[in-house]
Amino acid sequence: MKRVVEYPYFLRHLLVVGAVLCALGFPWALYAVVVREQGPDPIVTIVFVVALATVLVGARLMPPILMRRFFDRVARGGVLCDVCPAGFPDDKTALLIDARLSDAQAVYVHDVMTTWLGKWASDPAVREQAGDLFADGPIRSADELAGPAARGGFFVARDTDPHKGWRLVLPEENPRDPHRPYSKGLVVKVDMPSVESAGK
Structure with missing residues (x-):
């Protein structure tokens, strides 16, 4: 395989x-x-x-x-996630959404995350409250920023191609903060096999 x-x-x-x-x-x-x-x-x-x-x-x-x-x-x-570009604070930031969510939940989480990003981009008070998005690590769990409605989403800095594919989000091996195990975790690109190679 x-x-x-x-x-x-x-x-x-x-x-x-x-x-x-x-x-x-x-x-x-x-x-x-x-x-x-x-x-x-x-x-x-x-x-x-x-x-x-x-x-x-x-x-x-x-x-x-x-x-x-x-x-x-x-x-x-590991959490397998769909990836889409966030657009803020730069073009390498990606939104990752847990692939286990139903379509309706995934759309809802995406909407909550993009709404929060819009507020973050336009409202200095929200930006000040959030601080530097990635000061503690390259991964932010969306629910810690946008509230529990965004559970199942992640903001990721420096994604190589935030416009397509899937990512696997891994927690830290020994997280310092058990409530935020993904902040200094690892994001791994998932290569989907072609239809021809999938049967081999």
């Missing part, structure tokens, strides 16, 4: 492995140049080969372990 959720830490894993390989390879190359006349010491060579093998084996074993932990986190508290 093809996974439709992008693993968000893949690039970080590649960068760490690359940095460790450079940290091992550069000193070894420097050492080999310095001792090129008499040849490298066998003990140093063995230590280098063991360290290199450890890094390469670890690089193969770690991604499945990290992905398993990530997908366990998804299963524990």
